[in-house]
Amino acid sequence: MPKQPLITLTTDFGPSSPYVAALKGVVLSINPEVRLVDLSHSVAPQKILQGAQVLAEITPLFPPDAIHLAVVDPGVGTSRPIVYVEFSTGRFVCPDNGLLSRLVQREIPSKIIRVEATRFFRPQVAPTFHGRDIMAPVAAHLSHGLDPAKLGPQHESLRQLDWPGAVKVANRIEGEVVDVDPFGNLITNITREMLSGVPTDERVSIRCQDHQTHSIFTTYADQPSMTLVALVGSNEQLELAIVDESATIMLGVGVGAQMEVCW
Numbered sequence: 001m002p003k004q005p006l007i008t009l010t011t012d013f014g015p016s017s018p019y020v021a022a023l024k025g026v027v028l029s030i031n032p033e034v035r036l037v038d039l040s041h042s043v044a045p046q047k048i049l050q051g052a053q054v055l056a057e058i059t060p061l062f063p064p065d066a067i068h069l070a071v072v073d074p075g076v077g078t079s080r081p082i083v084y085v086e087f088s089t090g091r092f093v094c095p096d097n098g099l100l101s102r103l104v105q106r107e108i109p110s111k112i113i114r115v116e117a118t119r120f121f122r123p124q125v126a127p128t129f130h131g132r133d134i135m136a137p138v139a140a141h142l143s144h145g146l147d148p149a150k151l152g153p154q155h156e157s158l159r160q161l162d163w164p165g166a167v168k169v170a171n172r173i174e175g176e177v178v179d180v181d182p183f184g185n186l187i188t189n190i191t192r193e194m195l196s197g198v199p200t201d202e203r204v205s206i207r208c209q210d211h212q213t214h215s216i217f218t219t220y221a222d223q224p225s226m227t228l229v230a231l232v233g234s235n236e237q238l239e240l241a242i243v244d245e246s247a248t249i250m251l252g253v254g255v256g257a258q259m260e261v262c263w
Contacts, residue, residue: 004033010040010071011023015038017041026136031141039055039068040054052103060089062090068092069093071130072099088107088110091142093139095135114153114155120150172263173194177257184247186254186257190261192236206260226245
């Protein structure tokens with residue numbers, strides 16, 4: 001039996017937005033046999049860095065022939081290109097605005113095509129909704145087996161974004177919060193690799209603005225309810241959490257908050 005084609009959707013529309021349904025309707029009207037998977041619709045509005053992080057973390061878990069449709073597009077209607085891109089871990093249709101910059105840090109794409117062939121668009125293209133009128137139908141046609149070369153010419157390179165990087169010096173690591181997950185946990189840019197050799201007991205302190213805790217734990221349940229706890233999460237990055245509560249709400253901090261690990 002031939003495999004059923006798979007398209008994932010990542011947007012900043014919000015999980016209950018009718019715009020998500022519009023993308024799905026366009027795809028299914030072209031290929032009703034496709035499987036649609038909502039990767040995330042909770043990217044903060046117009047936050048390309050967050051969308052790039054989501055794509056880099058989650059898309060490698062899918063089959064390598066999956067098509068990933070990503071619409072975080074504050075430049076919609078401008079001259080920014082729309083691209084089709086192939087990595088060993090998947091195929092992508094998205095604006096060339098930095099959404100793939102995290103993936104490019106790990107792997108050079110094998111193919112980049114600028115999407116220009118209007119015959120694969122919807123008949124009417126709204127300047128404010130290229131996700132519905134260009135990217136969704138292109139993804140659907142690709143799921144039907146369209147040769148990507150028919151979409152347009154080769155595109156030389158993808159736009160890169162400046163990523164905040166943590167710095168390790170002597171007995172200190174300085175970083176920042178780069179994401180807040182749906183539970184309110186504060187995800188930092190301090191990686192497990194950077195924490196190699198750092199003590200995990202009371203000798204280490206973790207500070208986020210005016211808030212401080214000690215030790216790096218393995219699970220949230222290692223501490224009682226309402227306790228501020230530091231641990232390395234499933235994405236291999238240090239995070240701060242409040243057991244059974246939202247750290248971002250309880251601490252009043254979010255993306256961009258400065259972090260410091262000292263020992």
